[in-house]
Amino acid sequence: MPHRFFYDGLFDADTLLLEGSEAHHLLHVLRMRTGDTVLVFNGRGAEAEGVISKTSRKTVEIQVTLRHAAPTSSQVPLILATAVPKGDRFRWLVEKAAELGVTKLVPLLTERSSVDPGDNRLKKLQQTIVSAAKQSGQIQLMELAEVQKWDTFLSEINQTECRLLIADPAGCGIDLFKLSEKPESPVVILIGPEGGFTPDELQSAQEKGAKSVRLSEGILRIETAAILFAGLIRLTEPSAEA
Numbered sequence: 249m250p251h252r253f254f255y256d257g258l259f260d261a262d263t264l265l266l267e268g269s270e271a272h273h274l275l276h277v278l279r280m281r282t283g284d285t286v287l288v289f290n291g292r293g294a295e296a297e298g299v300i301s302k303t304s305r306k307t308v309e310i311q312v313t314l315r316h317a318a319p320t321s322s323q324v325p326l327i328l329a330t331a332v333p334k335g336d337r338f339r340w341l342v343e344k345a346a347e348l349g350v351t352k353l354v355p356l357l358t359e360r361s362s363v364d365p366g367d368n369r370l371k372k373l374q375q376t377i378v379s380a381a382k383q384s385g386q387i388q389l390m391e392l393a394e395v396q397k398w399d400t401f402l403s404e405i406n407q408t409e410c411r412l413l414i415a416d417p418a419g420c421g422i423d424l425f426k427l428s429e430k431p432e433s434p435v436v437i438l439i440g441p442e443g444g445f446t447p448d449e450l451q452s453a454q455e456k457g458a459k460s461v462r463l464s465e466g467i468l469r470i471e472t473a474a475i476l477f478a479g480l481i482r483l484t485e486p487s488a489e490a
Contacts, residue, residue, distance in 0.1 A: 250297070251278060252287045252385075254378045259296050259315055264288060266308040269375060274300075274308055286310060291381065291389030323485060325434035327410075328478055329354040329401055331441035332363040333470040341471040342373050345390060346380035348478050351434075352391040358398045360443040365395060398449055405436060405456055412458040414438040415473050416450060419460030422480055435481050439474045 253270045266274060266288075274280050282300050288310060289295040295316045302309040328350045332338050338355075345353050355365055370392055377390050405412060411433050438445075438453060445453070454460065463476055 250285045250287045251280070252289060252382045254382060254389075255288045255290050255310075257290060259288075259290065259294050259312065262312050263301065264296075264298065264310045264312060266310060267306065271306055271308045275303060275305075288312075289381070289387050291378070291387070293387055295387050323349050323351075323482070324432065325351045326478060326481055327352045327354065327434065327436045328439070328474055329356050329396075329436060330439035330474045331356050331358055331361050331470055332365050332395075333442075334363055337469070337471045338363070338365060338369075339373060339376055341474055342390075342392065343376050343380045344471075344475045345478055346377045346386065347384040348475070348482055349384075349386055349388075350390050350478050351388075352393060354393040354401060355395045356398055356401060356438075357395055358441050358449060359446045361441045363441075367394070370394070399452070402452055402456060410434040410436050412436050412438070412453070412456060413461050413477070414445070414450065414453045414458040415440065415463055415477060416460035417444065417462055417467065419462040422461045422463065437474075437477045437481065439470060439477065441470065 251274070253266060253274060255264050255266060255270070257264070274286070280286070280300060282303060284300045286298055286300065287295060288298055296312050297314040298310040298312045300308060301311040326349070328345055330341070330353070332355050333341060342353060355370070357364060373392060377392060381389055413435065415438065438458065440449070450460070461477070463473055468476065
């Protein structure tokens with residue numbers, strides 16, 4: 249299969265110009281040349297095949313040969329709202345969530361949160377999302393939202409339009425059969441910080457209709473719980489593949 253590259257734009261022109269890190273990877277890491285075939289996607293559902301027609305030190309021109317119609321996704325919208333782990337563990341969490349096809353990741357500030365990633369760090373993680381989409385074959389880029397406070401995020405949740413699930417060691421075991429009863433409904437999963445959600449936070453989520461779910465007999469790290477939970481949701485989908 250041809251190598252995939254991200255192009256941040258529309259595919260309405262016959263020639264596309266790759267610049268920045270994507271051009272650098274093509275030219276200086278993969279050492280591709282004029283005439284090589286590539287796949288290009290824009291992270292919004294569009295994908296095209298093309299041939300490298302011209303290169304310079306920092307840019308690559310691609311002649312589009314075939315445009316693929318944007319497929320209708322069989323994946324339900326999946327929002328992962330999670331406290332932020334320390335150090336490089338958050339980058340790992342973002343990468344794996346993007347590979348799983350999480351629709352949107354919302355960094356949460358809760359009462360026991362110890363990390364606020366800040367806008368600059370979130371911007372730097374965009375390339376991680378692009379790389380994960382390229383590797384996993386996703387054609388939609390995961391949206392990385394701004395940091396939100398717990399109360400603010402919860403107030404925006406419409407419990408009549410989604411399935412709201414919260415990771416809670418005191419909750420019930422996850423029932424994959426019941427999760428698949430409403431396969432068309434968006435899913436929002438909530439992951440707390442080290443030390444977990446406070447009793448008040450759990451109560452406020454439950455008042456919004458959240459179901460408390462126990463993911464493990466042990467205590468999981470933030471990123472482990474987040475990826476396990478997201479993976480279980482994707483596993484309930486009829487089209488999910490290993």
